[in-house]
Amino acid sequence: MADTNHSSTEYSFKIKDSLFGAQMLFVAFGALVLVPLLTGLDPNVALFTAGAGTLIFQAITKGKVPVFLASSFAFLPPIMYGVKTWGIPATMCGLCASGIVYVILSLLIRWQGSGIIKKVLPPVVTGPVIMVIGLILSPVAVHMAMGKTGDGSLVLFPENTALIISLAALCATVLASIFGKGIIRLIPILCGIVTGYILSLIFGIVDFSTVAKASWFDMPNFVLPEWNAQAVFYILPIAIAPAIEHVGDVLAIGGVTGKDYVKDPGLENTLLGDGIATSFASFLGGPPNTTYSEVTGAVALTRVFNPAIMTWAAITAILLAFVGKLGAFLQTIPTPVMGGIMLLLFGAIMVIGLNTLVQSGENLTEPRNLTIVALILVFGIGGMSFSAGEFTLQGIGLAGILGVAMNLVLPKKKA
Numbered sequence: 468m469a470d471t472n473h474s475s476t477e478y479s480f481k482i483k484d485s486l487f488g489a490q491m492l493f494v495a496f497g498a499l500v501l502v503p504l505l506t507g508l509d510p511n512v513a514l515f516t517a518g519a520g521t522l523i524f525q526a527i528t529k530g531k532v533p534v535f536l537a538s539s540f541a542f543l544p545p546i547m548y549g550v551k552t553w554g555i556p557a558t559m560c561g562l563c564a565s566g567i568v569y570v571i572l573s574l575l576i577r578w579q580g581s582g583i584i585k586k587v588l589p590p591v592v593t594g595p596v597i598m599v600i601g602l603i604l605s606p607v608a609v610h611m612a613m614g615k616t617g618d619g620s621l622v623l624f625p626e627n628t629a630l631i632i633s634l635a636a637l638c639a640t641v642l643a644s645i646f647g648k649g650i651i652r653l654i655p656i657l658c659g660i661v662t663g664y665i666l667s668l669i670f671g672i673v674d675f676s677t678v679a680k681a682s683w684f685d686m687p688n689f690v691l692p693e694w695n696a697q698a699v700f701y702i703l704p705i706a707i708a709p710a711i712e713h714v715g716d717v718l719a720i721g722g723v724t725g726k727d728y729v730k731d732p733g734l735e736n737t738l739l740g741d742g743i744a745t746s747f748a749s750f751l752g753g754p755p756n757t758t759y760s761e762v763t764g765a766v767a768l769t770r771v772f773n774p775a776i777m778t779w780a781a782i783t784a785i786l787l788a789f790v791g792k793l794g795a796f797l798q799t800i801p802t803p804v805m806g807g808i809m810l811l812l813f814g815a816i817m818v819i820g821l822n823t824l825v826q827s828g829e830n831l832t833e834p835r836n837l838t839i840v841a842l843i844l845v846f847g848i849g850g851m852s853f854s855a856g857e858f859t860l861q862g863i864g865l866a867g868i869l870g871v872a873m874n875l876v877l878p879k880k881k882a
Contacts, residue, residue, distance in 0.1 A: 487771050488779025492787075494650070495537050495759050495780070497657030500797050501812075502538035502754045505805055506546040508555065509752065511687035511787075511794035513538050516753030518784030520744030521777055524756075527740035528732040533766055533774040534720055535781070536744050539757035540816060541597070541709040544604045544863055545702045546754060547617065555752065557695035561702030562749035568706035569713070569742025576735040584714060590827035592870040593711045595840045597820030599847030599866045600708055601813045608813050611806025612637075623802050628670050633807030636663030640808055656808055663804030678795045685791030690752030700860055704867030706745075709757050711823075713741050716758040723763060724772045835877050843870045 495517075503513040517537035524536050542562065549558030575583045610619040614629025623629075640659030643651055651658065667673050717737050721728045728737060745755040762780075766772065787793060829836050845851070847866030854860075860868065 485779045485783075487776045488781075489783050490650075491535055491762050491766075491776060491780040492783045493657075494653045495535055495762050497654055497660055498540070498759065499537040499784075501656060501660075501805070501808065502540065502543060502546075504797060504800060505543060505809065506754065507550050508546070508754060509688040509690075509794060510797045511685075511789070511791070512689060512751060512753045513748075514784045515687050515788035516748035516751055517756065518781040518788065520748050520756040521781035521784075523744045523747060524737075524740035525774065525778060525781075527743065528736050530774050530778075531732045532717070532720060532728050532737060533724065533772055533777055534716065534758045535762040535777050536741065536756040537759055537784075538754040539709050539745075540812060541600055541712065541757065542702075542705060542755045544600055545705050547604065547607065548862065549698055549702065553695050553698050554693075555690050556693035557698045558702075559690060559692035559749045559752055560695050561698030561700075562755050563692050563746045564699045564703050565706040565755060566742040566744075566746030566749065568703060569710055569738050569745060572710055573735045573738040573742065576733075576738065581714075581729060581734050584711070587871065587875075588707055588711055589874060590823045591829055591831075591836050591839050592843070592874050593708060594820045594822075594824035594827070595843040596847070596863065596867050596870055597708045597711075597823060598817045599820075599844060599863050600705070601815070601817030601820060602848050603863060604809075605813050608806055608809035611802045612810055613806070614803050616802075624672055628672065629803035629806075632663050632666045632670065632672075632801065633803040633810070635666050636660065636804050636807035637810050639663070640811055656812075659808045660800060660804060663807055664800055667801045667804060672801050673799050675799060677798060678792055681795035682791040684789055685794075687788050687794070688752065692750060701862070701864040704864045704871070706755075707867045707871070708820075709755070710738065713738060713758055716763065720758075720763045720766065723766055833880060835880060838877065839870060839873045842873065843867075 499513060499517055500510045502508070503510045517535075520536045521534075524532075524534070542565070545561070546558060549561060572584065575587070606619070607617040610617055612629065612633035613626050614624035614633075615622050636659040639662035640655045643658035644655035647653075647655065647658070664673070714734065717728050717734060728734075741756065741758065745757075748754065748756050762777075824831065824840070831837060831840060843866045846869055847863055850861065851865060852861030853865065
């Protein structure tokens with residue numbers, strides 16, 4: 468009888484954990500699918516690679532950290548540029564390589580300790596690089612909010628209609644993030660998407676033909692990478708910013724649970740897990756992964772610290788990846804809805820970079836700091852590029868490499 472009761476209790480705990488896991492995925496869902504929808508990738512692939520990446524991370528960190536890995540916003544600009552310039556397979560090659568940056572950093576930490584990160588990537592480098600990521604695509608957000616294609620060359624929807632929808636989506640996102648209570652405050656992007664989508668239905672600009680044709684159960688559209696040196700060198704330096712973001716997320720979840728994850732399982736292992744998950748995701752045609760602060764917020768709200776919850780969230784994501792109609796439905800979301808949310812998203816990324824600089828307490832008018840910050844911003848946003856044959860380095864990649872190089876070469880002011 469005791470065994471029966473024990474089995475029944477264990478079963479009920481599993482049911483409860485699975486429901487908590489589904490809730491965690493719901494919190495992450497809006498941001499998770501936004502990246503593939505903005506970049507032309509398959510949202511079903513993103514769901515699969517988010518789930519698989521989380522399981523990989525858990526395996527490497529021995530299931531000790533309650534985090535969920537999914538689509539990284541930091542890689543939006545390079546994915547958009549890469550898909551347009553080289554195509555999806557070549558872009559995936561560069562994104563696969565970006566995971567290697569995490570692995571290298573994890574090896575450096577294993578060798579020199581976590582302090583090496585601040586030496587190689589201080590705020591005076593990472594702050595402006597993150598700002599470049601946020602600002603470089605701001606015109607794309609404006610074009611999409613006005614009902615145009617990302618480059619502004621083609622009008623997709625009437626401008627007045629597009630602006631009503633995009634600004635409503637923007638307002639809903641802002642209001643949810645500022646005034647939302649409980650779970651609503653954790654899903655501002657999803658609130659914005661739902662608001663914009665309802666208005667799009669009212670204006671009659673949603674096309675359901677692809678949903679009708681799609682199968683209920685279907686394989687995600689996996690895409691294998693193709694070697695492209697230009698894509699690799701363009702995207703590789705961009706991993707600097709999300710690597711630093713990863714450190715902040717690990718500290719944040721540690722603050723919520725009251726555990727020191729920098730020591731156990733160790734920052735070297737969390738970075739390694741994130742890096743391998745990112746390379747794995749890109750190998751299948753999904754966006755790079757990152758630890759989600761939204762889910763950390765949900766953990767703080769629910770006080771459910773069991774990392775096994777994230778296993779259920781990952782399993783749920785993988786199962787949903789095979790629902791063909793879900794991916795088709797997500798792709799019916801009109802451009803103005805995405806544009807409205809991007810107006811806030813890209814600005815928010817820029818502010819995170821600015822905050823990184825402010826919190827560092829560095830004197831930015833000191834000649835060395837001024838030089839590093841100024842050149843990263845102007846080279847990155849201004850469109851500076853260097854070419855040698857078929858090889859070209861520009862944009863965020865150039866800004867990142869320049870920042871790291873200047874930080875290592877320029878002498879620091881003597882105390």
